[in-house]
Amino acid sequence: MTGMKGFWNALPTEGRWLLSTVAIQTLGRGLTLPFTIIYLHEVRGFDLALSGTLMGVIAVTALLVTAPGGTLIDRYGARAVLLVGLTTMIAGCALLAYATHPAVAAVALVLMGVNFGVSWPGFNALVASVVDGELRQQYFGVNFALVNLGIGVGGIIGGFYVDVSDPATFTVIFLADAASALIPMALLLGPLRHVRTNGGSDDDESAPTASYRSILRRPVILWLTLITFVAMFIGYGQMEAGFPAFARQVSEVSTRVVGFSFAVNTAVIVLLQFTVLKLIAxxxxxxxxxxxxxxxxxxxLILGATGLLPGSITAAIGVLAFMGVFAFGETMLQPTIPAMYNDLASDRNRGRVNAVNAAAFQGGAITGPIVAGLLLDQGWHAGYIATMVVGCGVIAVLAIALERRLPAAANGVPEPAAVE
Known part of the structure; x- marks a missing residue:
């Protein structure tokens, strides 16, 4: 595997445009990501279980629009669908900034969920149409590092800026999140306006079928989707709800520590992602x-241990350590799953294959905040940690089962192997 300079030189112009603004456009997301549930619970006064459920509204909406979104991507292209999603994101963030009632917050989160539902398959389809082969796995990994750079810097700024006693500070960060969506919108309307991702109409009888039914009939897709769901449930489904809530309510650390923990997460990913890509190639x-x-x-287990010394320096260090170790795991996961899905897809069904991936992601994001809110609201702190650890074991078992069915090329191995 080549170095970063070689990787950059190997990218087509469209790929460079996509990567060059990632960190900037995700800065707004970083401002709000660690603090949304804190905003709902501590600023707007919604109880923790309701706040966790509201966080799940984003994923419920995203799940509902993911399947039709994937179909529209294959029919009309990712660019058009992404532009619609970004418009709803801007509206949702602006509305959430002033939400003082759960119903208003729910509407805002629904609008944001529409964007999340189409952006995952849309962006992955866009990337896969620009890069292929080994470059694709590298791209997903580097992109992930840049996304986290933007989110991490935003988390630091947000941690210093927001104040639970001053709702106006939260209004500002949500409006900034809305403004950040204008950057990818400008790219799609400008330098990327000619990128094509759709493979033609479904009425083209000479092309193989690209229906969801045919995709989900493939056992390898089903196993990979199940892994994705569990990984999202115990991973990213907890980053916006379970982890911040545990850190605040059980570990009793400040919002500043929560913000810094996301910065630690970012630092580990940015510093280690390219090295990990070399190791796993x-x-x-x-x-x-x-x-x-x-x-x-x-x-x-590290996070669970912080609850033994709540409000202490040790607890704060443990919260930061949790995010650092978790980030190391992310550098292994994020380049692999999107690459496997896209190596199993064709240009004809890429939008729908990525929509299946997104649906599993959103499914985990739906159940993650809800389960976290219920467990923590009932004071079942040890049970919450145990659930996460058991989930890790489930992924390991599923990965063993997937390996027997996954083609060698899709599993990152160049040698040919029989499919299933």
Whole structure:
């Protein structure tokens, strides 16, 4: 695998445009990501269970629009669908900034969920249409590092800026999140306006079928989707709800520590992602996921231990350590799953294959905040941590099952192998 300079030189112009603004456009997301549930619970006064459920509204909406979104991507292209999604994101963030009633917050989160539902398959389809081969896995990994750079810097700024006693500070960060969506919109209307992702009409009888039914009939897709769901449930489904709530209510750390923890997460990803990409190149992606589960299990045990010394410096250090170890696991997961889905897809069904991936992601994001809110609201702190650790073990078992069905090329191994 080449270095960063070689990777950049190998990218087509469209790929460079996509990567060059990632960190800036995700800065707004970083401002709000660690603090949305804190905003709903501590600023607007909604109880913790309701706040967790409201956070799940984003994922419920995203799940509902993901399937039709994937179909529209295959029919009309990712660019058009992404522009619609970004418009709803701007409206949702602006509305949430002034939401003082749960119903208003719910509407805002629905609008944001529309964008999340179409942006995952849309962006992945856009990337896959621009890069292929080994460059694709590298791209997903580098892009992930840049996304986290923007989110991490935003988390630091947000941690210093927001004040639970001053609702106006939260209004500002949500409006900034809305403004950040204008950057990808400008790219899609300008330099990327000619990028094509759709493979033609479904009425083209000479092309193979691209229906969801045919996609989901493939056992390898089903196993990969199940892994994605569990990984999202115990991973990213907890980053906006379970982790901040545990850190505040159980570990009793400040919002500043929560913000800094996201910065630690970012630092680990940015510093290690390219190194990890070099280490995993040529290795089975399913084996990489098994290593990742051990790392994630360790991170959740670290977080659980912080509850033994609430409000202490040790607890604060533990919260930061949790995010650092968790981030190391992320550097193994994020380049592999999107690459596997897109290596199993064709240009004809890429939008829908990525929509299946997104649906699993949103499914985990739906159940994650709800389960976290219920467990923590009932004071079942140890049970919450245990649930996360057991989930890591489930992923390891599923990865072993997937390996027997996954084609060698899709598993990151160049040698040919029989499919299933």
């Amino acid at each position: 040529g290795h089975r992606r399913t084996r990489v996921m098994q290593v990742m589960t051990l790392v994630w299990a360790a991170s959740w």
